[in-house]
Amino acid sequence: MYMYETTYHRPTTLTDAVTLHSEVDEPAYLSGGHTLIPTMKGRLAAPANLIDVRRIPELSGITVTVDRVVIGSATTHATVAASSEIVAAIPALAGLAGSIGDVQVRHVGTMGGSVANNDPAADYPSAVLSLDAIVHTDRRAIPADDYFTGLYSTALEQGELLVRIEYKVPEIAGYAKFRNPASRYAMAAAFVSKHRDGSVRVAITGAGNAGVFRWTEAEEALQGSLDPRALKGLSVDPDTLMGDMHAPADYRAHLVAVMTRRAVENLGRARID
Ligand SMILES: Cc1cc2nc3c(=O)[nH]c(=O)nc-3n(C[C@H](O)[C@H](O)[C@H](O)COP(=O)(O)OP(=O)(O)OC[C@H]3O[C@@H](n4cnc5c(N)ncnc54)[C@H](O)[C@@H]3O)c2cc1C
Numbered sequence: 001m002y003m004y005e006t007t008y009h010r011p012t013t014l015t016d017a018v019t020l021h022s023e024v025d026e027p028a029y030l031s032g033g034h035t036l037i038p039t040m041k042g043r044l045a046a047p048a049n050l051i052d053v054r055r056i057p058e059l060s061g062i063t064v065t066v067d068r069v070v071i072g073s074a075t076t077h078a079t080v081a082a083s084s085e086i087v088a089a090i091p092a093l094a095g096l097a098g099s100i101g102d103v104q105v106r107h108v109g110t111m112g113g114s115v116a117n118n119d120p121a122a123d124y125p126s127a128v129l130s131l132d133a134i135v136h137t138d139r140r141a142i143p144a145d146d147y148f149t150g151l152y153s154t155a156l157e158q159g160e161l162l163v164r165i166e167y168k169v170p171e172i173a174g175y176a177k178f179r180n181p182a183s184r185y186a187m188a189a190a191f192v193s194k195h196r197d198g199s200v201r202v203a204i205t206g207a208g209n210a211g212v213f214r215w216t217e218a219e220e221a222l223q224g225s226l227d228p229r230a231l232k233g234l235s236v237d238p239d240t241l242m243g244d245m246h247a248p249a250d251y252r253a254h255l256v257a258v259m260t261r262r263a264v265e266n267l268g269r270a271r272i273d
Contacts, residue, residue, distance in 0.1 A: 176260075
């Protein structure tokens with residue numbers, strides 16, 4: 001099977017990338033290409049112009065301060081996982097990056113590509129939501145609570161380029177993931193953070209029928225006590241969850257509860273198993 005003909009562009013400035021996107025026919029930004037290229041091969045997408053964003057300096061780099069971790073969107077999962085600064089500031093975030101796919105996937109796939117794509121089984125959306133991050137684009141700053149709008153759907157507008165993500169450094173955070181044994185995507189995963197203002201945010205990925213979501217009942221339970229026993233008896237409504245060939249919704253509901261408990265047990269750890 002052949003792909004449709006496409007023109008490859010490699011801009012080196014943010015302005016050039018955004019301008020190009022507004023001028024050419026049927027454009028698409030290309031980052032790691034681990035989602036976009038297979039989609040093109042399967043003829044589910046046929047952009048006439050691919051705009052590779054990986055050579056734009058503003059889209060790379062990691063900056064860690066006392067209360068923020070800022071990561072350029074073209075940063076690979078492997079770079080995040082290996083960053084000693086991120087391991088020190090938010091161990092769970094480094095652990096999440098290290099849990100993605102396999103070693104080849106982690107060296108090519110990028111954080112920005114993942115968050116722009118918003119696959120319901122992707123790992124990063126849970127960290128963005130739980131860590132109350134801000135998604136910075138070429139034109140605005142979008143709070144995490146306003147960013148995810150449904151399956152494969154985000155607040156990004158046509159041509160809007162995700163530049164970097166600013167994560168809040170929490171007091172403590174933990175991540176746990178039940179992997180699909182074939183792809184290693186999440187069948188259910190939970191990211192739990194306690195922030196310095198005392199708030200607790202629990203984000204669930206891999207399970208929701210509208211993608212990543214905050215599990216507010218778990219947040220309220222953990223607000224009182226950051227202890228896995230505080231979650232006893234809590235469950236999510238299977239009607240709000242995905243059911244597919246990998247797992248029916250009621251099994252995912254069970255996994256969500258177990259992964260949330262494990263995320264609390266993993267608080268402060270970079271290793272998530
Ligand atoms: C075998 C395999 C296993 C995987 N396992 C996991 C897993 O366990 N967990 C997980 O979370 N992910 C997993 N992934 C996904 C992978 O790690 C990438 O995160 C994902 O493919 C998207 O990132 P990318 O850089 O490849 O984006 P691309 O494929 O380049 O782009 C994806 C989409 O985002 C858009 N886009 C890209 N960059 C930007 C930007 N800066 N601004 C705006 N739009 C942009 C593109 O136009 C496209 O629509 C897996 C992938 C494969 C192939």
